Structure formats: structure tokens, C-alpha cells
Amino acid sequence: MKLLREKCFIDGAWVGSDDTIAVLDPYDQSVLGTVPALSANQASKAIAAAREASASWGATTAATRASILRKMHGWVLENLEPLAQLVTAESGKPIKESRGEVRYSASFLSWFAGEAERAYGRIVPASRAGRQIQVVMQPVGPCAVITPWNFPSAMIARKVAPAIAAGCTVVCKPAEITPYSGLVWGVIAEECGLPRGVLNIVTGDPVSIGRTLTGSPIIRKVTFTGSTKVGKLLMADSAATMKRVSFELGGNAPFIVCNDASVDAAVEHAMAAKFRNAGQTCVAANRFFIHEDCHDEFVTKMVAATSKLTVGSGHEEATDVGPLINKQGAAKVRRLLSAAVDAGAEVVGGIIPENGATLIGPVVATGVTNEMPLAREEIFGPVVAIQKFADVDDVIQKANDTNYGLAAYACTHNQERIAKFSAELEYGMVGFNTGLMSTAEAPFGGLKESGLGREGGQEGIGEYLSAKYVCLQ
Ligand code: ADP
Numbered sequence: 001m002k003l004l005r006e007k008c009f010i011d012g013a014w015v016g017s018d019d020t021i022a023v024l025d026p027y028d029q030s031v032l033g034t035v036p037a038l039s040a041n042q043a044s045k046a047i048a049a050a051r052e053a054s055a056s057w058g059a060t061t062a063a064t065r066a067s068i069l070r071k072m073h074g075w076v077l078e079n080l081e082p083l084a085q086l087v088t089a090e091s092g093k094p095i096k097e098s099r100g101e102v103r104y105s106a107s108f109l110s111w112f113a114g115e116a117e118r119a120y121g122r123i124v125p126a127s128r129a130g131r132q133i134q135v136v137m138q139p140v141g142p143c144a145v146i147t148p149w150n151f152p153s154a155m156i157a158r159k160v161a162p163a164i165a166a167g168c169t170v171v172c173k174p175a176e177i178t179p180y181s182g183l184v185w186g187v188i189a190e191e192c193g194l195p196r197g198v199l200n201i202v203t204g205d206p207v208s209i210g211r212t213l214t215g216s217p218i219i220r221k222v223t224f225t226g227s228t229k230v231g232k233l234l235m236a237d238s239a240a241t242m243k244r245v246s247f248e249l250g251g252n253a254p255f256i257v258c259n260d261a262s263v264d265a266a267v268e269h270a271m272a273a274k275f276r277n278a279g280q281t282c283v284a285a286n287r288f289f290i291h292e293d294c295h296d297e298f299v300t301k302m303v304a305a306t307s308k309l310t311v312g313s314g315h316e317e318a319t320d321v322g323p324l325i326n327k328q329g330a331a332k333v334r335r336l337l338s339a340a341v342d343a344g345a346e347v348v349g350g351i352i353p354e355n356g357a358t359l360i361g362p363v364v365a366t367g368v369t370n371e372m373p374l375a376r377e378e379i380f381g382p383v384v385a386i387q388k389f390a391d392v393d394d395v396i397q398k399a400n401d402t403n404y405g406l407a408a409y410a411c412t413h414n415q416e417r418i419a420k421f422s423a424e425l426e427y428g429m430v431g432f433n434t435g436l437m438s439t440a441e442a443p444f445g446g447l448k449e450s451g452l453g454r455e456g457g458q459e460g461i462g463e464y465l466s467a468k469y470v471c472l473q
Contacts, residue, residue, distance in 0.1 A: 001187070003082050004089075008036050008203055009186025011049035012196025017042060021176050021203065026092030026323045026358060027313045035179045038204040043171075043212040046200035050142035050169040051218045053197030058139045058167040062116045065165055069113035071192040072161075076106040083184065087153050088314040090178040092323040092358075093277055095314055104440075105157035108456065111440035115461040116165035134470040139167035140244055141220035143464065144213035146173050146206075146234070148226040149325055150280045152181035155225045158444075158455045160185065160199060166464035168221070171200045171213060175226075177325060179203045210234065217241045221464065224248070225282075228404075228449045246453025246463045248282065248445060250378045251406030254399035255285035255435075256421070258392075259293035261411035265433065266294075267301045270384070272435030273409055275309065275362065278321045279382045280329070282450075283407035283429070283438065287368070287375050288386045289395045295388045299366055302384055303349035306362035321382055323358040330358045333381030340365060340374040340385070349384075370398050378404075392417060400426045405447030409435060428454075 007014040019037035024030065036042075076083065080102050087098035124133040143163050147155040156172060163170050174182025182201055189199045202209060210230075213219055214237035221244040224234050228249040238245055255273055257266045273285040290298045314322035324330045330353060337352045349364030364384040368375055374385050389395040399408060408427040412418060418432055428446040431437040438444055443457035453463050 003079070003086055003184050003187060004033060004180050005183040005186060006033050006035055007183070008038060008042075008046075009183060009189070009199070009201040010042070010046045011052070011200065012190070014186070015042065017204075023090055023177070023179060024326075025089060026325050027315075032089055032180070035176070035183065035203040038202050038209065040208050040212045043202050043204065043209045044216070046171045046202050047142065047213070047216050047218050049197040049200050050171050053195060054139075054142050054169045057169055057195060057198050060167065062119065065167060066113040066116040068192055068194055069109050069116065069161060069164060072188055072194075073106050073109035073113065075188055075191050076102060076109060083153060083181070086184060087181050088322075090180050091149060091152055091277075092314045092325065094319040094322050095317060097277060098314070101151055101154050105154045107440040108154070108157040108161040111456065112161040112165035112461060115162065115458070119166065119461055119465060121467075130473060132472040134472065136468045136470055137465045138468050140464050140466050142169045142171065142218055143221040143223060144173070144219045145170050146210065146213070146222070146224045146226065147175060147182065149175040149178040150277055150282075152178035156182055156185055158460075159223045159225075162455070162461045163464050164194070164198065166461055168464050169198050171202060171219070173202050173204075173206070173209050173213065176203060176206060211237060214238050214243070215240070220244060221246075223453070223463070231451065244463070246455070247451040248453075248455060249406075249449060249451040250404055251282040251284070251446065251450055252286045252376070252378055252402045252404040253283055253407045253409060254287050254289055254425075256289045256395055256399065256408075256410040256412075257291060257294060257298055258410065258412035258414065258417055259291040260414050261294070261433075263294050263297045263301060266298060266411040267305050269409065269411060269433065269435035270302060271305055274384055274435075275321060275382055276436075278324055278360070280325060280380045282378070284380070285409060285435070286379055286385070287370070287399070288384055289389045289398065290386055292388050292390050295386075299348060299364065299386060303364050306349055306364055306384065309362055311359055311361050321360075321362060324360060324381055327356060327358060329380060330360060331355075333360060333379060333383060336374045336377060336379055337363060337365065337383060340368055340372045343369070343372050345372065345374065345385075370401055376402065392420065396421070396424050400424075403449040406445075406450035407431065407437070
């Protein structure tokens with residue numbers, strides 16, 4: 001079965017359009033194919049389909065929804081290799097990481113199958129005699145799901161699985177740069193018996209489709225992963241119809257190494273937190289704060305570890321770091337690094353990438369300060385930007401000195417420090433002695449301008465449910 005689909009999936013049918021968008025391979029810029037640039041009118045048909053299917057899907061039993069999600073979980077795992085190839089083709093991600101991403105996608109399907117069956121309401125003891133207070137959990141209704149290119153499969157799974165579990169219907173718009181890992185969810189829906197209209201996938205101009213979705217009174221919720229800038233636009237556009245929103249936006253993760261930590265272990269965690277998807281993740285370690293006692297050892301070992309990474313095409317099994325998504329992404333990395341060097345930072349490993357290159361080798365820079373754009377903006381590239389610190393209070397202040405608040409990491413086994421970092425780091429997620437913490441059973445999300453709402457965990461399904469108070473006298 002062909003998994004690369006060049007049509008949109010609306011109301012259970014594959015739909016094309018006259019206008020199309022070309023999809024490029026980030027490695028060599030060759031054209032992989034095209035996808036429809038749907039008109040606003042065509043996007044509205046997807047919204048109508050989601051409305052049409054909403055009542056009957058919302059009325060299915062939790063057992064039915066769980067059973068379909070379990071089928072989807074099995075199907076995704078059975079087709080892991082071709083799905084991973086699709087992710088690598090359009091995102092450039094190393095194939096071994098793409099396999100991990102598809103497995104991660106599957107984990108949300110099984111987790112939310114379980115949550116569908118545990119989305120209990122409750123009966124509250126009433127203060128008035130002869131009264132029963134019921135709290136009934138109902139699906140929010142048709143949802144707009146807008147997703148980015150850096151995890152083109154998983155960001156859809158993380159939203160679509162809880163929506164389906166809760167009894168919501170969906171119009172999903174994957175990123176136009178990586179649409180195929182999104183459109184393939186139409187195949188998954190067909191193969192696993194999801195009723196038509198429950199999941200619709202549309203592609204096209206983001207502004208036009210975005211406005212159609214946010215402007216529609218039928219859509220009751222918008223869930224988005226992407227830049228803070230677009231998140232703010234979508235939130236403003238959703239205000240007119242007072243939609244529910246959940247947003248997972250940018251990050252500026254601190255990675256703190258204390259002087260009690262094992263430097264070898266810290267380097268291992270740092271590599272994991274930095275180099276996944278060539279640093280193009282919202283939870284990527286963006287600012288490394290290393291205690292002065294172990295700073296030089298950490299730098300030496302980090303340079304040695306990064307020099308062993310294989311940079312190349314994502315299709316090669318040996319590749320650790322694939323190309324950045326496009327030339328604009330690479331130009332940003334170059335700009336941030338050049339500005340840092342001009343302001344006094346030093347490149348101690350790797351080189352500042354050449355103009356126009358999307359394949360960027362790892363770079364290690366020391367002498368970075370929190371005021372440099374390299375520390376203020378999300379790098380989204382394979383750059384280890386290192387600052388030195390001496391005092392725990394000072395490093396917490398610096399780590400919190402950002403508008404973002406998604407993930408933070410710290411390497412320490414000192415219980416007092418762990419308690420202090422847990423309490424005082426203004427982040428939605430704090431990982432100790434690990435560089436990888438995201439998992440389906442934990443609530444993922446941010447504070448401040450990193451977003452609203454949580455994906456995964458017990459909290460994840462709540463974003464798609466509305467509590468109705470029923471008073472029986
Ligand atoms: P990034 O900077 O990581 O590419 P974006 O926020 O630009 O992230 O994109 C994430 C998603 O948001 C993609 O699906 C993209 O098509 C969509 N998008 C971008 N601009 C808009 C917009 N103005 N309205 C709605 N969606 C948009």
C-alpha cells in the first residue's frame with residue numbers, strides 16, 4: 001500500500017485541488033511530490049464533515065473508541081518502517097530517530113485508549129437534601145489540530161489520540177513542509193475503521209486555512225504546536241468565538257550541571273538533550289550552565305563527544321545529525337553564532353556553518369552570556385552554547401530570565417539542590433539526570449510564553465473534555 005498520499009482526506013474521501021504545494025527533501029532540496037493547496041471553501045467542507053460526524057462519534061462508547069485506538073496503535077507499529085521512511089524523507093531526520101518518533105506516536109494511541117476508558121465523571125455529595133450533583137464529562141466538539149514539521153508524525157498523534165479518545169472529531173492541518181506524515185493518518189483512519197468525518201486532514205496555505213479554522217463557530221477547540229508568534233495569532237483569532245485552546249510553543253531550555261554531578265553522565269545527557277533532530281526540538285537544551293568547578297572538563301568532553309557524531313543524509317543508518325529543515329533555519333543558526341562570537345563568545349568545537357548550507361556539523365561555544373541572542377532565542381540547531389556559573393541562586397535566576405518556560409534540565413544528585421530546582425525553575429517540565437523525559441504517560445507542556453495546556457498523562461484527555469454539571473432535585 002502506498003503511504004505517500006498527495007491528496008487531502010475529507011469526510012472519508014481523498015480530495016485534490018488545482019493548486020498544489022511542492023514538498024522538498026531537506027537534504028538535497030529535490031522535490032518529493034506535491035500536496036493540495038486547498039481553498040478556504042474546501043477547508044470548510046472538512047469542518048462540515050467534522051460537525052456532521054460529531055454527534056454520533058461523541059455518543060460511541062468509550063470501549064468502542066478505545067478499541068479503534070488500539071487498532072491504530074497496532075497498525076502504526078506494524079507499519080513502523082515505511083512510516084519512519086516517510087518522516088525522514090520530508091523532515092531530513094536520521095532514520096533511527098524517525099523510528100523512535102513513530103514508536104512514540106504509537107505510544108499515545110495506546111495511552112489514550114486507556115484514558116478513554118478512565119475519563120470518569122463523578123457524583124458530588126450535595127449540601128441540599130434530595131439533590132444529586134452529577135459531573136458529566138463530554139467531548140469538547142470538533143477540534144482544529146495544527147502541527148509543526150519537527151515531529152511530523154508524533155505531534156499529530158499527541159493531539160489526535162486524546163481527541164478521538166474523548167469523542168471529539170478533528171480537522172488537522174499538518175505543516176506544509178512535512179505534510180505526508182500527516183496525510184498518512186487518513187490511511188490509518190481508513191485501515192482501522194474510524195468512521196468517516198471523525199478525522200479530516202487538510203493541507204494548504206497556513207494563513208488561509210488557519211483563519212478558516214479559527215474563524216469557524218463549529219470548531220470548538222484549537223490545539224497547536226509551533227512558534228510562539230503563530231500561537232499568539234491563533235489565540236487572538238480564536239477569541240471571537242471563545243474557543244478552548246491548548247498550545248505547545250517555543251522553548252529556551254536551560255541545562256544545568258552542578259559540581260556534584262558526574263561529568264561523563266552529564267555529557268551523555270547533554271548529547272541526548274541537544275542533538276535529537278539536529279537540535280530542532282522545543283525541549284532541546286538551548287543554554288548550558290556549567291558550574292565553574294567542572295566547566296573545563298565538561299567542555300573538553302563535550303567537544304570530544306560531538307566530534308564523534310556523523311553528519312549526513314537522514315536515510316543513512318550511521319547518521320546522527322541530519323540536515324536542518326531548510327536554508328532559513330540554517331541561516332538563523334549562523335546569525336546567532338556570528339553575533340555571539342562578535343560579542344565575545346568562542347567557538348571551541350566545530351565551525352560556524354557556511355552560508356546556504358543546511359547540513360551543519362555540531363558546534364560548541366563557550367563564554368556565552370544570557371544577554372546574547374544565542375541565549376535569548378530558540379537556536380533550533382546543533383549548537384552547544386555554554387555559560388559558566390558559581391552559585392545556585394544565580395543560575396536559577398539566569399535560567400528563569402526568559403519569556404519561555406517549557407523544559408529545564410539539571411544534573412545533580414544533591415537532594416537540597418533537587419528540591420530547590422524543582423520548586424524554583426519556572427518551567428512546565430524539569431528533568432534531573434536525564435536528557436530525555438517526554439513520554440505518553442506524563443503531562444507535557446509549558447509555562448509563560450511556551451504555552452497553555454498539557455499533552456499526555458492524565459491531564460492530556462482533559463483538554464478535550466468539558467465538565468457538565470447536571471443538578472437533579
Ligand atoms: P515553525 O517556526 O516551527 O515553522 P510555525 O509556527 O511557523 O513554526 O508553524 C507551525 C504550524 O503553524 C505549521 O502547521 C504552519 O503551517 C502553521 N502556521 C504558520 N503560520 C500560520 C498562521 N498564520 N496561521 C495558522 N497556522 C500557521
